[in-house]
Amino acid sequence: MMPLVAVAHGSRDPRSSRAVAAALDTVRAENPGLDVRLAFLDLNTPSVGQVLDALAADGHRQVAVVPLLLGSAFHARVDLPALLREARQRHPRLEVLCSPILGDDxxxxxxxxxxxxxxxxxxxxxxxxxxxxxxxxxxxxxxxxxxxxxxxxxxxxxxxxxxxxxxxxxxxxxxxxxxxxxxxxxxxxxxxxxxxxxxxxxxxxxxxxxxxxxxxxxxxxTDHSAVAGVIAARYSDTVRRAHLPRVA
Structure with a gap:
């Protein structure tokens, strides 16, 4: 099963990472066997690069990244795409797929x-x-x-x-x-x-x-169970698209 890397913004406030981690615990509970990992764009560890490096080292060949972002500001448009490009260059055998942001689901x-x-x-x-x-x-x-x-x-x-x-x-x-x-x-x-x-x-x-x-x-x-549901849906859509036949 393709791992899910949920990418959060990051915060100096520990309540933020705890709330996101709790939502991912719900994703895990509702999707037994799914490897769910949390990465951060800023201020917290592990970073996006560290998590993708670890997955490559574990021998994975595909990974689905789900940005836990509501808006298309700098992190969604510039920061995260650059980090994913760098990871693909470091690990050419790792296919890094990325879902749309959570947005206004x-x-x-x-x-x-x-x-x-x-x-x-x-x-x-x-x-x-x-x-x-x-x-x-x-x-x-x-x-x-x-x-x-x-x-x-x-x-x-x-x-x-x-x-x-x-x-x-x-x-x-x-x-x-x-x-x-x-x-x-x-x-x-x-x-x-x-x-x-x-x-x-x-x-x-x-x-x-x-x-x-x-x-x-x-x-x-994150106080609502819907967050976990949207994360899981973004992951499922990304996996489905990865397995669609490619048109020449």
Whole structure:
């Protein structure tokens, strides 16, 4: 069976790697016999190169890489592809396949909605305002990619007041988004992370939210079983494509 290498961003906050590791434990439990390994792009070990080197040393000839990323910012577009190219050059006998990022998968959108309702708000309450918080990027187009997620999270609810916002310096900020929702008439506010795992940036966003009245804070996506399901689906699709007959 082709090994799965799940590639996380990495964080100085140990809660982040623990949350991702727990999601991968679920993948393992639901896929007995699957060799699942965790690698990091930054700040944590093992690195992507170290994990791929170890798999090559173990004699594997194919590996499926699944980037645990929600957006197509620098790490998805530049950093990870460069690391995979370097690994292929070092190990020409190892076929390194890479899936698309987790992105705005429908299961993750549904998970975000579930985590919002877990704060105690009702899907039938039109007075709820939702600020969907992503990490943020220096690239405006990467930030704009978060905007279509917002109405999808609201689908099937009575919620009509919502906004994307960002934990970094990108605009709108958490504070400005929550303020705008409050001024629009929302009586109960929810800060909902479009962020996989807890960490310092999410703590910063929560700190801002805690200073605003009537705000509830949802937990990050790794608190939901859907993350493991999307990782497994990305892996299965990548393996399936690898075995499709090639057209001359």
């Amino acid at each position: 429908g299961l993750l959108v549904d998970a975000a909605r579930d985590l919002i309702t877990a704060t105690g708000v009702s899907v039938d309450d039109p007075s709820v305002g939702v600020a969907v918080c992503a990490v943020g990027s220096r690239r405006p187009d990467a930030n704009r990619a978060t905007e279509p997620v917002v109405p999808r999270i609201l689908a099937g609810t009575a919620w009509t007041r919502a906004s994307a916002c960002f934990a970094t310096s990108a605009e709108p900020s958490v504070g400005s988004a929550l303020g705008s929702l409050s001024r629009s008439g929302a009586r109960t506010l929810v800060l909902a992370p479009w962020i996989l795992a807890p960490g310092l940036l999410w703590d910063r966003a929560c700190s801002v939210a805690e200073s605003v009245p009537n705000v509830r804070i949802a937990t990050t996506l």
